[in-house]
Amino acid sequence: MEALTALLVGVLVAASVYLMLARNFLRFLFGLILLSNAANLVIFASGRMTLGAPALVPYGMDTPDGVVGNALPQALVLTAIVIGFGLLAFTLALAFEAYRRLRTLDTDKMNDAEPREDAK
């Protein structure tokens, strides 16, 4: 499954980069969401994937029974998902506020901080 995940991650990353390069800020956001999904999958797959054996210690035993899923990347991914959501919400708020003030979602026109000299 790691190989298939790698292919899937490639597609997700390609799609997210393509979206992030678009001029529309909403598309950029969509790209960001896809990218965080892809990143989570990369971390998960790097820790190797195990079919149907959650990392639990059965009652009555001191260690897991047989081979179980790698718990470390799972812990990392779990927090990454929540943080990714925080980041996304913040960016969405930014986009919303920017739209409310500038009346545009075209990132080419959102250059108040770095106005072009010839535009003056």
Next chain:
Amino acid sequence: MNSIIFTAAARLLVALLLVFSVFMLLRGHNLPGGGFIGGLLGAVGFIVYSLACGPKEAKAALRCSPEALAMVGLGIALAAGLVSVFFGDPFFTGQWYWVGGDSYETAAFSVNSVLVFDIGVYLVVLGGILSLTFAFEEET
């Protein structure tokens, strides 16, 4: 969304989701669950409620501001970490007290700093997400 059925169902659903979220929080140390999942579930519950009855009512049902909730949560998590310092252990070392026995096997249940920390996580996630969502609902 002025559907009476949805509003009525939402009240029930919120109650169920909240109970379930606490359940997930408490069982998290031994089975799938924990502070993150519990907090997210709780947040979903309140969001359903606010979609049905509006953010004002949802906020009233929460009884305190979600920002304050999140900050209190972070404080609880920090306090859970500080407990160990008073017992000479490094920062954030889990502390366990067995009630009704002197070890895991004999005790009826335990009081431990790890669960307190998880409760902090629960409150931060719940409060943080709710404050975001309410802000979006009110401002857009």
Next chain:
Amino acid sequence: MAGDSDPNAPWVTTAGMLPVLVTGALFVFFLGYIPQIAAYAPVRWAWDWIPSLDIALTFWLDGLSLMFALLITGIGTLVMLYAAKYLAGQPQFPRFALYLFSFMLSMLGLVLADNLITLFVFWELTTFTSYLLIGYLHVDPKSRRNALQALLLTAAGGLAMLAGFILIGVTQGTFELSELNAAGSMAEHAMYLPILILVLIGAFTKSAQVPFHFWLPNAMAAPTPVSAYLHSATMVKGGVYLMARMHPSLSGSDAWVWSLTIFGGVTAVFASFMALRQTDLKQTLAYTTLMALGTLTMFLAGSTGYAITAAMTFLFVHSLYKAALFLTIGVVDHGTGTRDADLLGGLARAMPITATVAALAALSMAGLPPFIGFIAKELAYAGGLEMTLSAFVIPMAIIANALMFAVAGIVAWKPFYGPQGKLPHKPHEGPWPMLAGPVILGVLGLLFGLMPWLVAEALIEPAVAAVMGAPDTGGRLVLWHGVNLPLMLSLATFALGALMYWKHQQLRAALARIEAKGPDFDAGWDRLLDHFMAMAKGQTRVIQTGVLRHYLFATFTVLVVAVAATMVLRSPGSVSLSLGGLSVREWAIAGLALAGTGVVVLTSSRIAAIVGLGVVGIAVALIFIVYSAPDVAITQLLVELLVVVLFAVAALKMPHLDPTGKQRHRPWDAVLAASVGAMTTLVLLYVVDTPFDRRLTDFFEAASFPEAFGRNIVNVILVDFRTLDTFGEIAVVLVAALGAYALLKGARAATKKDEGQ
């Protein structure tokens, strides 16, 4: 500028006197070390500063440091006393006093530092404080410009020097000068030449050797006491000090001898001619300082006892007479209102003390007996005859000294004893605080000339020993050597100098014509700066477009190129792509994710895009469920739900998506996106192909229950093993939530306020 000061203003102020007292105390403190240093017993003070980088606050007091420390504090005391009166009543005087005092302390630190990095820090501090001093009259644009020029040039040199120091530290294993010098010459080392070049760039810019000389006369914008201090005791001598300090470790090669001799000689002769060419007395003295620096550099090329003794003696002598002359000219300027050599004349009657002092200092500068300047010149000829390149050194020294003779006449004879000049106002004698410095320094020049042993054993010989690396047989400083070759050369110098003084008006006109044809370094510097600014501007215009996707395009391109280049260079071998053994379930999940992705990319409907995102999220959650990560899967599903809610609330209130794929740049974006994707796939395939290190996982599985009493290992990692991480992460969640909250709510509050107005 001198006219600004009020002759009746109180000059005994806190700002004026405190530096005088402190500096005087330091002078006395260092005087106390003379017996110990004269016995060749250096003192070392050390404090740890950055132990991990082998940088320490270490100070080293030997003959060379002590001579400089005494000159700095001694002349510093006199200059500060002088400044208190010279600038009395100026509202900004306390600031000036602070600058001057800080400059003095930085310079003191520089000459005492033993650690190269400490030395560099003090070096840059002197650069910085002298920038403030030169730009003291900051309302004048020319003053600001000259200050900046000095700053940029010497700081650039300082950076080159730092690079050299780091090379020394890396190759020699120590930054301590005392250890480096004790180890002897590093001329045999492979990195010697780069080190030498870098350090010399620093020394040459600081001590204004041709072609970096032009900032020094420009620094004349500073008020007179500063000029005196900058030129006689300190700043420019910083470069000379560095060359002398590192003489034991850096000399001993042809590169050292040739570069110092040529640069020093050319600077000395060039500066002497330029000194003659000037009419402003302050400018004249500025160029004679340049001449002195050139001469010192030239003699530091040598390694014999005579050459070094000549350098050290001349350094000492020059400090005395040059400070005296600068201060004297300040008094003249103060008393008459002009510094123009063509206007001044016949002042001896109105300013008898000033005239006498100027004569004393000038006679020392001209090198006439029985002044110590004569001894220095005799030593210079004797040392020059011993040097490798004596055929070059001797003629250069004769021309420079003859010109000094002529300049001495212009500076000290003509204004006082020459024909009556046309003065802006009636001349008057200076007040005593301004005369004290010149008088003491001028008299010392005569006293040490008559009794050279006073200074020889106490200062010169220990300094020579420090530069040579070993005590040198002394006794060279005597007034009368008998009739020998140096004496003959001296007489020739006097004859030539007298001739030049006699013809100096004609000579000046000729020099002005030559100068007009020569290259103008100063204007060249301005052009260089202009080009630099234009380049920076053009570069900013190209790179800093203010367009988000340009930045992202550049970032992703660099990512692809860097990773691809690493892959090609490291050639990790082939990678296997085995898709066998997968059930329909896996393919279905992958297909679901791909379909969702396709919808997000292709659609121009917001709703469809959000649904597509949800589908991708669910597919990813399914992967987590199937591959034994229930906690992650639940979290993923809940977050996916929240994302959809948030977007449904916010995104639908923003405008529709423009149709995709219509813009000219999209095909290129697609190419770049495909390469980033392909690269990620490749890297991940390599990663999963390598053997897996299970140590951490094994530990968590083994310890989860017995040590942390938890059966859900993922949760145990989160809340027990890696609690600090989790704590940081929830803090991030809180900050993100508060940030978004503030963005949305704060913006509304601001809008409301605007509407209310």
